[in-house]
Amino acid sequence: MTAATDDPLRLKRLAEALIDAARRAGADQADALAVDGRSVSIDVRARGLEQAERAEGIEIGLRVLIGGRQAAVSSSDHGDQAIAQMAARAVAMAREAPVDDHLGLADPSQLAQARDAHGLDITEDAPEPDPAHLQDMALRAEAAALSVQGITQVEAANAAYGHRRMWLAATNGFSGGYGRTTHAQSVVAITGEGLRMERDYAGESRVHAADLPTPEEIGLLAAERTLARAGAxxxxxxxxxxxxxxxxxxxxxxxxxxxxxxxxxxxxxxxxxxxxxxxxxxxxxxxxxxxxxxxxxxxxxxxxxxxxxxxxxxxxxxxxxxxxxxxxxxxxxxxxxxxxxxxxxxxxxxxxxxxxxxxxxxxxxxxxxxxxxxxxxxxxxxxxxxxxxxxxxxxxxxxxxxxxxxxxxxxxxxxxxxxxxxxxxxxxxxxxxxxxxxxxxxxxxxxxxxxxxx
Structure with a gap:
């Protein structure tokens, strides 16, 4: 994937460039999405790092409408030439699609006045957590589950973070976007062995890290649920x-x-x-x-x-x-x-x-x-x-x-x-x-x- 950006105006420019390209390619109407995503996920097992993943990139999507026909395409390449090719491809696809007279963008009078998520508090205004911090959270949750007598192993303990921004633009004049953050943690615990093995889990996700239960709470809940399954x-x-x-x-x-x-x-x-x-x-x-x-x-x-x-x-x-x-x-x-x-x-x-x-x-x-x-x-x-x-x-x-x-x-x-x-x-x-x-x-x-x- 291409590198992500911290500039939300970059997403606005990309979405609006897509609808401009769609008009030039012959679309009657069009709307476009530009999405910037970053995520980090850490898995631990047996008190050590099992897996670490990081993903980031910008992806774009375009929908065009022509005479009651529509088509949608997407790409992770957002250069000028790629955008022009996307628009041409989408228009060609739409011309072959079946007619549906109910398709069409909103009338401008229907559009939302709010063009951002101000007041919803769905993006945490804080630096991205360090992978070492996420690993520590996962290890703490695993240790809490293993501290409970009867838990034989923890299959997986995970801590993750994601930040996603999007921008929507359309030929009816709409242009707006917002971001969203996600903090998540989960534990899968096991009791017993062989055919008597039982497992259960606990997991939570929140927009703000402060709203998450502690790793210890999640680990202990996974253990409690797992032990209750013994002898099923x-x-x-x-x-x-x-x-x-x-x-x-x-x-x-x-x-x-x-x-x-x-x-x-x-x-x-x-x-x-x-x-x-x-x-x-x-x-x-x-x-x-x-x-x-x-x-x-x-x-x-x-x-x-x-x-x-x-x-x-x-x-x-x-x-x-x-x-x-x-x-x-x-x-x-x-x-x-x-x-x-x-x-x-x-x-x-x-x-x-x-x-x-x-x-x-x-x-x-x-x-x-x-x-x-x-x-x-x-x-x-x-x-x-x-x-x-x-x-x-x-x-x-x-x-x-x-x-x-x-x-x-x-x-x-x-x-x-x-x-x-x-x-x-x-x-x-x-x-x-x-x-x-x-x-x-x-x-x-x-x-x-x-x-x-x-």
Whole structure:
């Protein structure tokens, strides 16, 4: 990759040069992204350095539109000749693309007034951490996990940092950009040996280093979770209540978010396609999107089409309020964009979500476990068979079996199944949602799912 730059105006010049080149090549409309990224990642194992990685570079992407046709291209070469060639290639590709009359940039009157992330506090104003500091953090987390009796080894301990800047420019007059920093740490611990080996992990990421838990806290949590997995076995088969621990409960809400995504609605490929204005969650539950939460990792002042983001209710008092739309899907459905467009360097905009919050309950996780009587607490999942059109749901799961309202033993190698429509309507939320997540969702109790175990 080419060398990165500390000059944000360099990204502005590149993005605007791309749209100028697209005009000269014959595009009716165009938008462009310029992204400057730097990252450092340190892995330690057995109290020594396992791997160190550093990446940095500037990449550019261009989307052109010609008579209802579009194409997108990207490159890590951003010289003048490369930009001209990109524009010519994109225009040639667009002329061969199918026509979609719903494509097009925003009207200038729709564009966000804010052209930066001032007030969101999503970029840490501090020097990049030294690799030696990241290695020390990883070693401290590993040492904390290994200090717990019963932990036989740490598979990996990692500390990482990233800083990404972007600039979006378009022929409708939009030109704006912002940066984002990320600090992350994780530990994977192991207990037992051979066929009796079990593993679990803990990991956190934040915009600001000061908001991260200490390495010791992360290492000890990984050890605690791992030791709780010792002696795992299959659960019985039958219909039982299932508590989705807060570690995995956001996946349930993720399926709902996928079902209200405008792309799925426009294709008629969503199990919620006929449910606008209908109950989709229990009464009293709201599902809110707020892209403007300060210091949160997915906050953003404007979307990938230059529209101002805003707080909105996806579900209010259990009732579905609207779809998640970018400009193209909004036009297809005869609605207005919800300023939800996301895109990659070489892809067209698609609707997406950021900073989603589900209304918490008033009971603790332990209260919900006691209410279950007999059932399953799910703490991890793997694999998935989700039918987006019908809502039929099946996933591999692991966690803990509950007997007489108490955790009895750890569980592995089972399958849980149900239908998302019925599952979501029976939700009971705990009060244990954690902050700093892109989806802030507490533990969720679901009644009457199928567990397939022994």
């Amino acid at each position: 076995k299959k659960p019985p088969t039958g219909a039982f209540p299932i508590l989705f621990d807060r570690r995995v409960s956001a996946s349930l809400i993720g399926h709902l978010l996928a079902a209200v995504n405008g792309s799925a609605i426009a294709r008629g490929a969503s199990w919620l396609r006929r449910d606008l204005g209908e109950p989709v969650l229990p009464p009293g539950m709201d599902l809110v999107e707020d892209p403007l939460r300060p210091r949160y990792p997915s906050s953003r002042p404007f979307d990938a089409e230059g529209l101002a983001t805003r707080r909105r209710l996806i579900v209010a008092d259990g009732v579905l309020q609207g779809w998640t739309l970018d400009l193209a899907t909004a036009r297809k459905l005869g609605m207005d964009s919800t300023a939800s467009a996301s895109r990659g360097l070489a892809s067209s905009p698609q609707p997406g979500h950021s900073n989603v919050i589900l209304t918490p309950g008033t009971d603790s996780r332990d209260d919900l476990i006691a209410r279950m009587g007999t059932g399953l607490v799910v703490t991890s999942m793997l694999g998935a068979s989700i039918n987006g059109t019908t809502g039929d749901y099946s996933r591999g799961a692991a966690g803990f079996w509950v007997q007489d309202g108490r955790i009895a033993w750890p569980v592995n190698e089972c399958t849980i199944a149900g239908n998302l429509r019925q599952m979501l309507m029976t939700l009971i939320a705990a009060d244990d949602a954690l902050p700093w997540r892109g989806q802030e969702v507490p533990s969720l109790l679901v009644q009457g799912m199928t567990v397939a175990g022994a």
